[in-house]
Amino acid sequence: MLNDQGRPTRPEGAAAAEGTPAATPWTFTGNRALRVEEPLIFEIGRAETTGVDLPAPDGLAPRLGRLARKAAPDLPGLTEPEAMRHYVRLSRSNYSIDTGLYPLGSCTMKHNPRLNEKMARLPGFADVHPLQPVSTVPGALDVIADLGGWLCRLTGMDAVAMSPKAGAHGELCGMMAIKAAIRARGETRNVVLVPESAHGTNPATAALIGMTVRDVPARADGTVDVEAVKALLGPDVAAIMLTNPNTCGIFEPEVAAIAEAVHAAGAYFYADGANFNAIVGKVRPGDLGVDAMHINLHKTFSTPHGGGGPGAGPVVLSSRLAPFAPLPFIHLEEGRPVLVETEAGTAPGETPFGRMTAFHGQMGMFTRALAYMLSHGTDGLRQASEDAVLAANYVRAGLADLMTLPFPDHPSMHEVLFDDGFLKETGITTLDFAKAMIDEGYHPMTMYFPLVVHGAMLIEPTESESKASLDLFVATLRDLVLSAKRGETERFTQAPRFAPRRRLDETRAARSPKLRWEKPKPWTAAEAAE
């Protein structure tokens, strides 16, 4: 049972704690020494408390007309020490890349250098307004122009749209540019080819701009067949959206032929750049025939993921799409960056399709990514890609005899895909296996994605793991697999046993959504009578 602070009340006899060994021994607070149960701010704060010292207002007559607020919002405040303790305690129930290996395939959890944080916080970057006079922000324009230059060079592309706020927003930008280009040709094409293994954002993006998605089946080896693409191409096809390396961790061997076929059919090649970190400095998407590709700065160039964001999704464009890049953009005049914010400022031949967001994009992410690039340099970036690929294949080599590889015929790129074949007849699922990894101190890999294999487990160790770290990870997974095969089922089905929470009831959360804190109902006589 929960009390009104959401804490467990003392278990009544054995019944309440049956099968839940971690519930014992009981403590009065529900805490476990350093592991403290932290209430919500609404349970510990008071509306009259504030942790910010502000001068008293002078009491001038307000000029709000009839719209003055009638009742104050009910927002509890905490003083500075209370707030510090609350959020530090919350942080301690989070896993992070700084606390351990975080092998989430396709998410790319690599080291986040703190130099980048320091650079992003320089007042000249953090404390400038997007609409202050352009003459007072030449350094900010330099950052955007320099970063854009690096991105074009690394990808072998002609132009870059910097403003998209995240990878999926970049997809939207790239597909909008394609739609604008097709409109400019006076054509209507509303079909987008999307391989089965694509990220869910790809079909969602296509649908958002009124396109119809046509699935491209995957071959038995996890790659896309150029003949299958050709069979689907026609005058109604606007584009293909292809992830390369794909979500099975394989570089598409026929990518150049696919691009050629797509272009021959009058369509465009959109590349999902989520996995660009595998190939930086090794191959340029522009050389493969790509027309547009978003770059997740947070993945490839290691801006921290911050619990799910912010990201940044600049889009590189081929010469065919460059004229349609959205506002704002920067062009160079006599080597100096000039900011174009409205159509009135465009040059002949520039026909921007519109605007993705207010202001100029994720400047805070740009400064971090640029600091990362300057630190690595062209040699370091290539080394990072090679080490990421090396680490994935090393993990694969250490596990291939025990776990099942659905696509053994291709080398893995920066991530290695297993399926649940090795768990057959153990009664243990991919989910159980992942939860047992938590008890071993690891964040689980990506599960059940990509959808093309059953019980997928996608492992991406990244270049920032040492050999010792990879060796321990491999040894741990080997021990778990052998344990599963020995029939030690409870180690999996009961997992996690040692995490801040045991498995959470997601069905209950979805069936009766409770999305905000509500004041506990007042005590009633009816309840007391029970």
Added chain:
Amino acid sequence: MRYHPLTATDRAEMLARIGVPGIDALFADVPADKLLTDLIDLPRMRGELEVERLMGRMAAKNVPASSVPFFVGAGAYKHHVPATVDHLIQRSEFLTSYTPYQPEITQGTLQYLFEFQTQVAELTGMEVANASMYDGSTATGEAVLMAHRLTRRNKAVVSGGLHPQYRAVVETLSDMAEDRVQALPPDPLGTEDILAAIDRDTSCVVVQSPSFYGHLIDLAPIAEKAHACGALLIAVFTEVVSLGLIEPPGRQGADIVVGEGQSIGNALGFGGPYVGLMATRQKFLRQMPGRLCGETVDAENRRGFVLTLSTREQHIRRDKATSNICTNSGLCCLAFTIHMTLLGSAGLERLARLNHEAAIRLADALGRVPGVEVLNDGFFNEFTVRVPGNAAAVIERLAERGILGGLAVSRLEPGRGLDDLIVVAATEVNTDEDRAAYAQALAAVI
């Protein structure tokens, strides 16, 4: 290189264990003629000190808001953020974690998202809020698409008081989705008749209050007309601090409330990253885009939090999803929720009052400058002034004198005959000296 833990010996041993002769064997699927043999022509690795120098030189070319009398607003606001906020968001466990896909080991993120949702719903006077959008402008675009799904109509009516760049985002998104937008002309005087534009084809009315020009808009009659026509009212704000003093949109009849949360906890950062806020009525929940965090219990009946209702989202619904949003602004939500927690109701109201008083004082000071006219009667912390001559040139001349005096409307609305208008913002960071310096400089440059 300090970021790469593998040594040359490690690499050789690992390649041997894999059973390949060299690293390029692992790139065998790359067409041989496309695999780069040389390094791309860009600078080589640099040490920490050298990068600091390079970046520092770029940063030093800009004029930080804190270094001058500063009055630029128009969608992003200069406020003081307590030191605690930046310290806490830099905790490794917050900064370097991912989307909370494994709730048992991400309760820290999930609990603050739940706190954030509750704060936003309470502030806006709505029933439910999501766990952040990219920013206010994209949240506005998403709200319009959401209204189209809910009403099965596809014409949005957009007020001339909406931030021009928000309007552009709505227009772009709608244009690409083959939807329609009726954008009313810019409304610097706050006199537009938006009621006349609402009809039976209208899916939603998009109204910003305080408007781009600083006017406070009474949303109630607009909500009434919209509802009578079967349309929804989308209320937009760019200055969330205003909700500390102004009647929340939810209590004025709004159906979807969206806005920018940058003012609370987040830096100006030249435009991003910011945090979009979105709240709505319970009955519209399942058409709301973006992530939601919900309360539940674990196997031991302890309270816990999970991402929920993900059957609306792209990774499950693919082309049937409510939105393609994947990344959110999680860390910016955290900054928001910490700062809001430090403020509490009492602090927020005081902050809002200080902002309002700063604006009253500034409006009076500028209004006394001969030739300058303040257009607004009522406003929160932002208003519009008419200056003789070209406002963009005035802003430049002020900048030369070390005063960043606001935004010339013509920068965002060129060719609209609004060349003599400046949108000016005042906040708690402005001092009496700042305001006096502005008025004096303005008198000198016009």
